[in-house]
Amino acid sequence: MAKELKELTSRSENYSQWYQDLVIKADLAENSAVRGCMVIKPYGYAIWEKMQSILDRMFKETGHQNAYFPLLIPKSFLSKEADHVEGFAKECAVVTHYRLKNSPDGSGVVVDPAAKLEEELIIRPTSETIIWNTYRNWIHSYRDLPLLINQWANVMRWEMRTRLFLRTAEFLWQEGHTAHATSTEAEEEAKKMQGVYADFAENYMAMPVVKGVKSESERFAGAVDTYTIEAMMQDGKALQAGTSHFLGQNFGKAFDVTFIDQNGKSDYAWATSWGVSTRLIGALIMAHSDDNGLVLPPHLAPIQVVFIPIYRNEEQLNAIREKGSALLNRLKAFGISVKLDDADNKKPGWKFAEYELKGIPVRLAMGGRDLENNTIEVMRRDTLEKETLSCEGIEEYIKNLLEEIQQNIYRKAFDLRESRTITVDTYDEFKEKIEEGLFIMAHWDGTPETEERIKNETKATIRCIPLDGDRTPGKCMVTGQPSAQRVLFARAY
Template identity: 80%
Template sequence: MAKELKELTPRSVSYSQWYQDLVIKADLAENSAVRGCMVIKPYGYAIWEKMQRYLDDMFKETGHVNAYFPLFIPKSFLSKEADHVEGFAKECAVVTHYRLKNSPDGSGVVVDPEAKLEEELIVRPTSETIIWNTYKNWIQSYRDLPILCNQWANVVRWEMRTRLFLRTAEFLWQEGHTAHATQEEAVAEARQMLEVYAKFAEEFMAVPVHKGVKSESERFAGAVDTYTIEAMMQDGKALQSGTSHFLGQNFAKAFDVTFASKEGKLDYVWATSWGVSTRLMGALIMTHSDDNGLVLPPKLAPFQVVIVPIYRSQEQLAQIDEKVVGIVAKLKALGVSVKYDNSDNKKPGWKFAEYELKGVPVRLAMGGRDLENNTVEVARRDTLTKETVTCDNIENYIKDLLVEIQKNIYQKAYDFREKTTQKVETYAEFKEKIEEGGFILAHWDGTAETEALIKEETKATIRCIPLEGDKTPGVCMVTGKPSVQRVLFARAY
């Protein structure tokens, strides 16, 4: 086994260290010279690019267009929406000067005290304020609505305790910001984008998610309602994997964005925002991968198939090359991404270990005997099983196999989530079960006080109030007061 795999900490020893090892050894990302920030390496970025491509197509299918807004936000903008500034104030990076100069003692450069900005600029933690200040100039009447904009960008939220992909000071994301003439349209937009995120998570990432609404204390700063998709990781912790916010008229009022209705009346615009980030990379890794390395769903793998030749001579390699060229062409014609690795600087065993570590869904190996028999060895990453298959019609066999692997990876994650989801009736039972990890469905009286008590005593939070499933009323497990429905609890990242 390759040295890289020997050094991968088993999940049973330390899940946290396993994750850190895997991100680095699978060439996904690494820590940078800037504390709290990461370098996303080409293999990791290739996965993110696929995520972007599919999501961007889904956004455009629902009528959205891409735009770009400034990285810097005047400090006064954040003061206009009270809840918003309170929610982000402690995470903001602030630009105070615009110039450096050489140090008088020759030791390097220093900030030029004469170059102080009249108003400090905030490096965007999110873009509601700068966008709504812009929308004020775009909107005059109902004819200008709706505005359905998305931007792909980076944001900065100053984090002291970071973890690659899951929580970094700078991260990549998309943020949609839409403006509507009515409350009903805005709510429908927020719900629609929640469905888009859920579909992407389940059909592309193969990650089962719960859809729901956040409790008041867990809402996005400045939102009336926050919709969320929540996923379960293998260590029993939940991960918020996408959010969509109904912002009401809060930002329109803060930035005085009004429009003339069909009836000629002035009203404030209704708003939403929604986003997912490179945190999805963490969800992908932690939901599916194992002690041998990454397990990638075929739809998001940088390449879905790798072919490795096993040869004794250059003459035999030339014969395998000739055979493989035809297989590669047939696979590409069916839309399958494939890599043929006939490099001579690594042995086949090393290559097998590397591609297993990197989560390539299907590995084909062809040797001399395969040439004689017109066969190829097929290895599945999801089950670690192998079989010998004829090369006749191999392209359709592989295409069907990739569909099967995608389904199998999802089903495995779904079964794990179901196995680790429990209903409880009493607080004592809740305290016991939360130690086992997973989701817990329990009744809650709807008060922030009870929610805060549970969080303080158990470190569990309300992940969401589910939109689907059991809506049977009951009594709160803590206070015994009436409860409208069970809510979803878990400890979370």
């Protein structure tokens, strides 16, 4: 077994360290020279590119277009929407000067005090303000609506406690920002994009999610409502995998974005924003991977099938390579991404361990006897099962196997969530069960005071008020006051 696997901490021993080890050893990312920021390495970025291309297609299919807005935002813009600025004030990186100069003592460069900006600029923590300031010039009539814009960008949120992919000071994401003529249209848009995110999470990431609405204290800064998808990681903690916000007319009013409606009257535009980030790579790792390394759903794996020749001499290698190349070309015709690894600087055992660590869904191996018998060894990463099959019709088999792996990974994650989701009625039971790493459905009286008490005493938060599920009224587990329905509690990343 390769050295990399020997050094991978087991999940049961230390889940947090297992995650950190896996990100580093699978060559996904590493810490950078800038505190709190990461370097996304080629293999990690390839996963992000797959996510990006699929999501981009889904956005465009729902009528959205891509644009790009400035990285730097005038400080005064953030002051225009009070709740919004309060939500991000502690996370902002501020640009105060526009020039450096050589230090008089020759020790390097220093900030030129004469180059102080008249108004500080904020490195975007999110783009509502700069975008809605721009929309004021784009929107004049109801005929200009809806305006459906998405941006692929980086953002900066000053984080002191960071973890690769899950929480970094700078991260990559997409942020949709739409403007509408009515409240109904904007709310429908916010819900629609929540549905797009849920579709992506379940059908591409193989990660079941709970769709719901955030409580008032958990809403996005400046939102009227925040729609979320929440996923369970293998340690029982929740991870917010995507959010979509109905912003009402807050930003329309803050930036004076008005339009003439069909009756000739002036009104403020209604807004939404929605986004997912490179945090999804962290979710992908924690939802599916095991003590042997990554387990990637075939729909998002940069390489779906790897072929490894096992040979004794150059003549045998050439024959296996020729047969393998022909097979891989047939797989490519099915739209399957493949790799032939015939490098002579690593032994087959080392390659097996490397691709297991990197989560390649299907590994093919062919040796001299396979060449004679027209057979090939097929191993699936999700179960580590392998079998030797005839090469005849193998490409159809592999195509079906990839879909079977995709479904099996989803089913495993779904079954885990089901087995670790419980209903409780008393606060004492809640405090006991939350220690076990569970999703807990419980009644809550709807007050921020009770919500804060639960958070302070148990470190659990209301992940969402589910849109589907048990709507039976009851009594709050803490106060005994009336509760409209059960809500989802969990500890979270």
